[in-house]
Amino acid sequence: MAATSEALNGRSESGFNKFFFAREIPYGMALARISLPLVLLVDIVRRWGFSREIYSTDGAIATLHANFGQPDLLPELPAPAAVGLFTLLGALLVTSALGWRTRLSLFGACGLYVYFSFMDCLSTVTKYTVIAQHVLFLLALSNCGELWSVDAWIARRRGIRLDLRAPIWPQRLVQILFGMIYFGAGITKMHTEGFFTGDQLVFWMMTYINNEHPLGDHLTRYPLIVSISCYTTFIWEIVFIFTVFQQRLRWWMLAIGTIFHIMTVFTLGLIIFPVVITASYLVFLSEEDVKKIVGWRPFRGLARYLVDAPEAAGQSAVSRPAPARGAFGSFAVFAMTMAVISFAGIECEYLLDHYKTRGPGGPLPLLEIAREDVERMLAPEQPLRQSDKLMAFDMGSVLVGEHLASHRTQYHPGERFVAQVSLNPPHEDMWLECSMCESMPGEDDEEGRLVPGRILYKTGLIMLRESFRTNFLFTIDNGIAPGEYFLKLYSANEEVARKRFTVLPGKIRAASAD
Amino acid sequence: MGQPAVNPPREGTGSMKRILSVAFIVCYVSALTYGNVCHLLRHGTVSHTMMYMIVWDMFCGWSAYDSRVHLIAEGESETYYDLSHPPWGELHAFGYISRENYDPFNSHTGTIGLNVLKHTRHEPITRILVIEESWPKKLNLPDAIWNLRYDNPKDRHSYFRVRTILLPDGTITKQQDSFLSCQARKLSTANPRLAQDAFSGRPLFLNEGNGEIGRDLPVGPGASRISAPSAQ
Structure with missing residues (x-):
C-alpha cells in the first residue's frame, strides 16, 4: 500500500x-x-x-x-x-x-x-x-x-x-x-x-x-x-x-x-x-x-x-x-x-527558611553601607576622562584591513610603522595628537622605567564620532639615533596613552610622519 | 507462550497519525521560518512574548563600558543600607554577579530592592536608590594581559549614575536613562548648531507622558509605579 x-x-x-x-x-x-x-x-x-x-x-x-x-x-x-x-x-x-x-x-x-x-x-x-x-x-x-x-x-x-x-x-x-x-x-x-x-x-x-x-x-x-x-x-x-x-x-x-x-x-x-x-x-x-x-x-x-x-x-x-x-x-x-x-520539596524549602525570618534573630537586619561609599555613588556626575575614551594605542608595521597584523616595538631605519588608536564608543568628534619623543637617559620614573623627554615630532588628526579607530603613519629616516623612543597620544591637551619603542642601528636616521 | 506479546496494531489510526504528523511538521517549520523572516526584516520581533521562542538574536552587541547595579536604601536616620547583597545570600545565575545586573532596561530592579526590604529588619526607609556603576571594559583585563598591551598603568575609575529613586511603597520619584544612553545623548548636545535648532524647535507645551530622556519624571498623578512584592 x-x-x-x-x-x-x-x-x-x-x-x-x-x-x-x-x-x-x-x-x-x-x-x-x-x-x-x-x-x-x-x-x-x-x-x-x-x-x-x-x-x-x-x-x-x-x-x-x-x-x-x-x-x-x-x-x-x-x-x-x-x-x-x-x-x-x-x-x-x-x-x-x-x-x-x-x-x-x-x-x-x-x-x-x-x-x-x-x-x-x-x-x-x-x-x-x-x-x-x-x-x-x-x-x-x-x-x-x-x-x-x-x-x-x-x-x-x-x-x-x-x-x-x-x-x-x-x-x-x-x-x-x-x-x-x-x-x-x-x-x-x-x-x-x-x-x-x-x-x-x-x-x-x-x-x-x-x-x-x-x-x-x-x-x-x-x-x-x-x-x-x-x-x-x-x-x-x-x-x-x-x-x-x-x-x-x-x-x-x-x-x-x-x-x-x-x-x-x-x-x-x-x-x-x-x-x-x-x-x-x-x-x-x-x-x-x-x-x-x-x-x-x-x-x-x-x-x-x-x-x-x-x-x-x-x-x-x-x-x-x-x-x-x-x-x-x-x-x-x-x-x-x-x-x-x-x-517534600515544599516542606524542605519551608524548613530551610530562605529569608531566615523564623530563626532566633529573624528577620535578619539589613547590611549597612559605609558613608564614604555612598558619598562616592551619590556624588555629582563627572564627565568622561580622556583616558577612558581610549580603548587601545597599538604599534605595528603591517595593516590587514583595519587591523594591525602584529604588534611590534622594534624598528629598523627606513621602516614604516603604524600607531593605531582605537576609541571606546560612543565618543564625540575628537582632535588627537601624537608626539614622538626621545627618552631621557638617566631620568627614570619611580618604578625605574624610562620617561619621555624632548618632542621630536608632532602630528594630529580629527577623529569623527562614527569612527572606531584611526592610524598615525611614521617612517624612520635620517636624524634619529638608535635608542629608546616614545609615542605619546594626546586628547584635549591631556596625555591619554604612551608607547615605548626602539630604533635599532642602521644607515638612515630620522623619523617623519606621513 | 514462546512468542512475546507485541503491541497490537491500531487499525485506522495510521493515516490519521500521518496526517497529524505532516501537519505538525509544516506548522513547526513554518513557525521557525516566520521567526527568522521577522528577525531578518526586523519586523514584529517583539510583538508577542512567544516571539522570544522563535527569534534567535543571540548576539545583541556589547558596549565598551561594563556596569554593575547598586541597590541602596536610605533610612530615616540617614543611614544607608545595601539591598544588592541581601543577608540571606544571592543567586549568581550565570557567573559571579547577582540578578539585578541582568536588567538592562531597569524594569525589575526596584522590585528586587523592595523584596529585600520586605523580608528584613530595618528602621523606616525613606527612599530606595538604583545606582549604575560604569567603567571602561579595558580595565577588566587581568594585569598580566594589561601589561602586555598598555604602557600606562591601570587607572581604575568608576562613573556612578542614579537610574531610579523609589519610595518604599514602590512609587518612582525619579528615573534617568543609562550611563551609555547619556553618553550617546551628549554627542548631540555637544553640537551647538544642533542644540540651538532643537531648542528653538521645541514645542511650547509639554507632551504629557513623554518624559524627556535624562530628566526627572514628574511626581504626582503622572508618576509611574512599579510592582511591589505582594503579600503571600
Missing part, C-alpha cells in the same frame, strides 16, 4: 517520505533524552533554593512577558505552589533522563520549564533555555523513551515487545531547529554593527558577567584573529542548514560546531550553553552512525547495549516473568511519586 502511494505521488514525495518518515531506532534521540535533562538539572538545582525569591509572589518576580507588554500572560503563583512545581520540574527532568513515563515526563518538564523561564527574565531565561525547551518538546513527540529506559525495562518484564523503529520526523525537526537557530544567529551578526571587524566580540571578551575566560583575555590583543573568526562563524552558521543533511559534509559541520561551542568556554566564559548544545547535537546521530561508532575499537564494549533487532528485545522479554499490572510502571505510581517529591 505504501509502495503504491509512493509510486503515485512521484519522486518528490518519496524524498519527503524518506527524509521525515524513514523508520529508525532512535539512538540519537535516546542519547539526547538521557544527557540533556541532566545538564538542565544543574541549572534547576542551583536555582531551587531561590525558587521562592525568583518565581513566587513572595519574592521579586521579573517576568519576560512584562517586558513584551503582556504582564498578565501567565499567573503568578504563591510560594508553596511555585516551589512545589519547581521541585516537580527537577523530578521530571530526572524521570525524563531515566525514561520513566518518558513522554509524560518530557511534556511536563517542557511545560514547567517554559513557565518558570517566563517568570524570570533576569536569571533563568536565556536562548539556551529556549533551545532546550524546543528539544524537550520534540523529544516528547518521539519514541526515545522506548530505548535505554525504565519504560523499556518495564515493557520487557511484562513481556511486551516494543516496535523500536519509528518515523524519524521528530529527530529531523530537532536537526532543522538547529539549522534555523544558526541561520537566525547569522542574521543577528549581519545586523550587528562592528561584528565583522571583531570589535563587538572583543568587547564581549572583556565583559566579565559570565565565568573566567583566559583565552578570551589573550585574544583581545589580536582583533584580526577575532575578525577572521567572526567571518568563519558567520559563513558556517549560514550554510549549516544546507550542508548538515549532506552525507559528505555532515561530520565536518558538526565537528566545527562542536569545536566552536567548546571554544566559547575558554573565550567567553560560557559553560551551560555549550554543554546544552553539545548534548543536543547527539540527535544528529542516526541508527547507522551509532552502529558504526560502536564498531570502533574503543567503543566495542558498548555493542551489547544496542538493541539491534526486535529479536533481542523479545529474547529478553520472555526470559523474565511479567509482574502484576499496576505496579511500578503504572500512571498512579508515577503520579504518586511526583506528588510526594513535590510536597
